[in-house]
Amino acid sequence: MTQAEGAATFRSATDMYGRFVGRYAPSLSAALIDTVGVDPDNRVLDVGCGPGGLATALAEIVGQENVAAVDPSPPFVSVCRARLPAADVRVAAAEELPFPDGFFDGAFAQLVVNFMTDPVRGVGEMKRVVKPGGSVAACTWDYRDGMTMLRAFWDAAREVAPGESEQFDEENMRYAALDELTGLWETVDLEEVEGGELSVTVEYEDFDDLWAPFPTGIGPAGAFCASLEPERQQALRAALSRVLGDPEGPFELSARAWYVVGRA
Structure with a gap:
């Protein structure tokens, strides 16, 4: 799966995105x-x-009028505009940001860099629109180990369809390791580059709550699930439940992301 194909898998129902990542x-x-x-x-x-x-969290600190946001997906932009009517929310790609040089004090990209068509250009654009000395920051999942929900899914997928799942498995994503992220920031000549890990925990009502987004095709994991015939989808569902310890009732999962920040 190419990076563009991976990005396209998120352009589905926004309510399912909310229940997914x-x-x-x-x-x-x-x-x-x-x-x-x-x-x-x-x-x-x-x-x-x-x-x-992320835009909502930023708005809670700086006010909606001081937040701008872009996404290449019109449905996502519509939802973001509804949530933040006073913010400047536009349909645009990271590689062509519609803002002048040095316009912002900081630019952020959460779970996005590895889906950029051209990450060097995209991060370079983030640097361009930030004032000298301002922050350029991002985070990506630790797909290879620390993002429990996705790692469990792909481990289950390898049980059910070892050959087919390989091309979808997100452990092969670019910038899924800290040194790759910091290297990208250094490539675009950001200064004072540093990085580390972010750890979070989320709650699920039950296993059905976790499983529901996958058959809708959202994200690379969902795209793989949706590509399977119904019988193998059910086998995948059972395998994922086993990998997670067959949870009954509410449960929590942890997730680790890598972050990087530099100065423009």
């Missing part, structure tokens, strides 16, 4: 903002905003 947005946004730092008088940009999880 979107449910991690509040805690992950808070962790990223706390790590990077945002002042109440800042003007900030959310690149690849989706339905507005």
Whole structure:
């Protein structure tokens, strides 16, 4: 699966996105903002905003009027605009940000960099629109180990369809390791580059609550699930439940993301 194909898998029902990785947005946004730092008088940009999880968290600090957000998906932009009517929310790609040089105090990209068509250009654009000395920050899941929900899914997929799942498995994503992220920031000549891990925990009502988004085709994991015939979807469902310990009733999962921040 190419990066563009991976990005396209998120352009489905926005409510299912909220039940999928979107449910991690509040805690992950808070962790990223706390790590990077945002002042109440800042003007900030959310690149690849989706339905507005990070943009909403930023608005709680700086006010909606000081938040701009972009996403290439019109449905996501519509949802983000509805959530933040006073923010400047536009349909745009990271590689062509519709803002002047040095316009923002900070630019953020949450769970987006590895889906950019051209990450060097995309992060370079983030740098361009930030004032000298301002923050350029991002985070991506640790797909290879620390994002429990997705790692469990792909481990289950390898049981059910070992050959077919390989091309979808997100452990092969670019920038899924800290050194890759910091290397990208250094490539675009950002200064004072540093990175580390962010750890969050989310709650599920039950296993059905976790499973529901997968058959809808959202994300690379959902696209793989939706590609299977019904019998193998059920086999995958059973395998995923086993990998997670056959949870009954409410349960929690942890997730680790890598963050990077540099100065423009």
